[in-house]
Amino acid sequence: MNQPKMQREKQLSNPELREPVKVFCRLRPLCDESELPSLKLLSPTTLTIISDTKTKGVRRECNYMFSYVFTSYSGQREVFEHVALPLLEDLVNGKNGLLFTYGVTGSGKTHTLNGDAANPGIMPQCINTLFNSIGELQAQKYLIKSDRMNGFEVQSENEALEERFRETKSITKRVRLTKKGSGDKIMYNNDGTKLKNIRDDCLFSVFISYAEIYNNAVYDLLEDSNGKLQSKIIREDSQRNMYVNGVEEIEVKSAADAFELFAIGQKRKRMAHTLLNAESSRSHSIFNIRVVQLIQGQNLIKVGQLSLVDLAGSERCNRTNNTGMRLKEASSINNSLMTLRTCMEALRENQLSGTNRVAPYRDSRLTLLFKNYFEGEGQVRMIVCIKPSDQDSEENLQVLKFAEVTQDVQLTKAEPRYLQTFKTPTVKTGYIQTPKTTKAKTISSFSFGPKIPSVKLDLQDVEKNFAIIDKLAQVLRVRKQKCDLNNEDFDRRAQHLRKRLIDSNQENIMSRSEIRNLKAMLKRDKSQIQNLNVKIVDLETLNNDFLTKNNEQQEFIQNLQLTIDEKNLKLNQNCLEQEKNKQKFVLHAEKLNQEHDNKLRKQRHQLEMEMQARDLKLKKVKELIESDVNVDLTQSHREVTKLPETELKENIPQFTSESVIDRNVTSNRLNRGRGIGDIWLEHNAVKPIPLQTVLQPSMKRRKSVDRLKKASDVTNPKQSKYCLIAQESDGAGDVETKLYKGDILPTCxxxxxxxxxxxxxxxxxxxTKMPLSPNNK
Ligand SMILES: Nc1ncnc2c1ncn2[C@@H]1O[C@H](COP(=O)(O)OP(=O)(O)OP(=O)(O)O)[C@@H](O)[C@H]1O
Structure with a gap:
């Protein structure tokens, strides 16, 4: 068990040295006057909650005790006086204090802590009261400076002057930060309240920091960042106080400066609209006021801290209907509040039943940051905010149970802590009187008193000797006293040095473990980066492959496109050509048709002429035949007979519709001399009886067919003559063979x-046959 813990336990066993966490309750006015309140006030310190167990139809009443209950009629001033004023008095005496508001969402936590310009809450009233009280006793700016490790150091007047000069030239970050916020500050009502018992031998400096815990990460709301806020880590300083590492602590010289910073932080604080509160805090905010006192003439500074914490409200998701980001925030808020509750329960259990349960401070940034308060480094006060409506009774019950647990927790009384400062400023001007002692002087204070006088004893004069010895003894006594004082001082300094060495050793150990952790994290990050690099290389290779393939495909597509274009061009050209040819063809066809028509017309005309000529000839033949009946039959045994019309019709080949049979038989004698080189189409319609005739038809070149099967049999252009052979036998031995002859002419x-x-x-x-009678011939 370490020394501070032992010390704490010793202090806790002494009722004089301990005090409980003070819990106050504040009731918010009901939104709707007609609504029935689920709470009633029994006394200024007792509240009764009526829980309606509807299923069983029983109304249960539970009493809860508080340090004080503020009704819905209580004003901001009353709350400040009861709760915050004592903390403020402690603050200027170098004691730490923590004040937080707790309750369901929309119960008035932010209102209680911040309020508005007309109804300033605890924070603005604290700031106003503080500056009303220390106004004349402020140290010059930058005389006391934060060492960014939760400590302070005193600068020389020259250093402070330099920093002030830099500030006027608007070089420092702080000035930029202040300028950024200009115009946003609210001027809260100041009623001029002052604190009593302010030491007038001290110089005061006030420092403000403002942070928030959002989704279990700490952010500095005053950080001079242009973009996203960076999360901060929580560390323990040499005094075992927890603090946000690297948080901006800004020295303010007036209430207006402090409000300006508050306004900057407030703008960055995460707020959102929910079903239960139009402006709901989505984070726990911590507004820190640190007052540093320089005790003049003692090389000592005293630091007091007041943390005003506006906890985000616990909320039930089925009532807020939050989803997505809001739901994540709500779950983080509820988790941290649950850890706070668990820590309180563990502390109470340990104190009541002497157990050694470990409070899980590290489970949440909220409890980790205020760990030292719960372990006895300052006063803790809580204001439980209650929305007394019937709908909230169930959640209020949980809040009140937590309040009950919390106020049972006993903490050691806060004591002011003094820090020795060897760097004492020298101030020549202004209202500040700083100690004139310097480090050198401090060291020379190790004097051994008056010098030992030289002793010369006179053996003759004993009386005189006694006087000398007395004087010597006196000097030695003074020197002894001085020596004792020096020894005490030395012991004190040695003790202080030892303590500082132990602290720095502890800090060193912590830093080492932190460095180890950071190194491990760095190693892990490096290996992750390496893995990611490998992945990036793989992906890049893949990407390159894809790009190459893509390029190839693009090229292929381009080529295809070119081919398509070429083909399209050709197609167009072909189409044009075709169109031209078509036009040519149409023209040509028209021309041919015209020519053909002309030819046909000519031929028709010619034929008509020929027909007319033939008709004429036939007429003449007919006249001749009629006039000349006796034909000489014996000369040739051949008869030119005009075939009966019916017989002729039967033997005409019907190949085409255009086939025209010329029934006008022209004299074969006229045609006989023609056609020596003609090819004959010999058509044997019936198989002829072989004859031994001497006279043979003259058809030197001929093609014989027994049937006309197809048109080409007749249309063959080489054939120009047609001969149809028909044979008749009378059965008595007479055979008559008839050859019907004609010209084959092509049609149009x-x-x-x-x-x-x-x-x-x-x-x-x-x-042998009987000769025919002349009548039969
Ligand atoms: N005592 C009061 N008198 C008058 N108005 C009040 C009081 N308490 C709260 N209100 C009003 O109720 C509303 C909600 O209050 P507030 O924002 O302080 O709730 P909250 O507990 O901080 O909620 P959350 O946890 O969601 O941030 C505000 O409009 C506030 O002005």
Whole structure:
């Protein structure tokens, strides 16, 4: 068990040296006057909560005791006087104090602590009262300076002057910070209250810091950052006080300066609109006022700290309907409040039943930061804020239970802490009177009193000798006293030095462990960075591959596009060509049609002429035949007979619709001389009886068919003559063979027509047959 803990336990066992956590209760006015309150006030210190257990239909009443209960009619002034004024008095006496407000969301915690310009809360009243009291006793700015390790050092007048000069030139961060906030400050009502018993042999400096704990991380609300706030770590100083490392502690010389800083911090503090409060704090905020007193002539400074903590409200998610970020914040708020409650329970249990339960301060930044308060480094006061509506009764019950636990916790009484300062300023001007002693003088104070006088004994004069010895003894006594004093001083200094050595050793150990942790973290981060680098390289390679592939694909697409373009061009050209050809073809076709039509017209005309000529000829033949009935049959045994119309019709090949049969038989004799080189199409419609005739038809080049199967049989352009062979036998031995002859002429549509122009008749008679009577011939 370490010494401070033992000391604390010793102090706690002495009722004179301990005091409980003082818990106050403040009731917020109901929003709706018609609403039924779920609380009633039994006495100025006792509150009764009526919990309605609806399921069982029973109304239960529980009493809770407080140091004082503020009703909804209590004003801000009353709350300040009861709760904060004693803490403020302690503050200027170098004692630490912690005041926090606790309650459900929207119960009036922020209102109690901050208030507004017309109704200033605890914080503005503390600031106003403090400056009203120390106004004339302030040290010059920068005479006392924060060492950024939760301690202070006294600077020389020259150093302070330099810093003030820098400030006027707007070089320092603080000035920039102050300027940034200009215009935002609120001037709270100041009723001129002053503290009594302010030591007038001291010089005071007031320092302000403002931080918040959001999602279990600490942020400095006065940090001079242009962008995002950086989270801070909590450390323990040489006096075992917990503090936010690197937090900006700004010296203020007036209440207005302090309010300006508060306004800057307030702007950065995380607030949000929820269902239960239009401006709900989403973080715990800590407004620290530190008063440093320089005790003149003693090389001592005394530091007092007052922490005003506005805790974020506990909230039930089913009532706020929070989601996403708000839900995360709410869970973080509830967790830290739960840790605070667990710590209080552990402390109470240890004190009541002597157990050794460890309070889990480290589980939350909130409890870690105020650990030293709970372990006896200052007074702790809590204001429980209650919204007395019926809907909040269940949550209020939890709050009141926590209040009950908290006020059972006993803490050691806070004592002022003095710090020795060897760096004493020398002030020549102004109202500040600083001690004239210097470090050198302090050291020379180790004098051994008056010098030992030289002793010359006179053996003759014993009386004189006695007087000399008495004087010597007196000097030696003085020197002995001086020696004792020196020894005491030396012991005190040695003790102080030892303590400082122990502290610095502890700090060293802590720093080492912190360095170790940081090194481990650094190592882990480095390995993570390495892994990430490897991943980045892999991804870059992959990316490069993708890019190459992509480029290739792009190139391929470009080529395809080019080919498509070329093809499209060709297609267009072809289309144009086709269109041109089509036009040409149409023109040509029109021309051909015209030519063809002309030809046809000519041919038709020619044919008509020919027909007319033939008709004329036939007419003449007919006239001739009619006039010349007796034809000489014996000369040639051949008869030119005009075939009966019906017979001729039957034998006409019907290949095309254009086939025209010329029934006007022209004289075969006219055609006989023609066609020596013609090719004949010999059509044997019936199989002929082989004849031994001497006379043979003259068809040197011929093609014989027994049936006309297809059009090409006739349309063959090489064939120009057609001959249809028909044979008849009378059964008595006479055989008659008829050859119907014609010209094959092409038609204008590509077909062919046969124009018959003669019939040859071959007759073979049997000699045994009776000759025909002239009538039968
Ligand atoms: N005693 C009071 N008198 C008049 N108005 C009050 C009082 N207490 C609270 N209010 C009003 O109630 C509203 C909510 O109060 P406040 O913001 O202080 O709640 P809170 O407990 O801080 O809530 P949260 O935890 O969500 O931040 C404010 O508009 C405030 O002005």
């Amino acid at each position: 549509t590509g077909g062919a027509q046969v124009i018959f122009n003669g019939v040859e008749c071959l007759r073979e008679e049997s000699p």
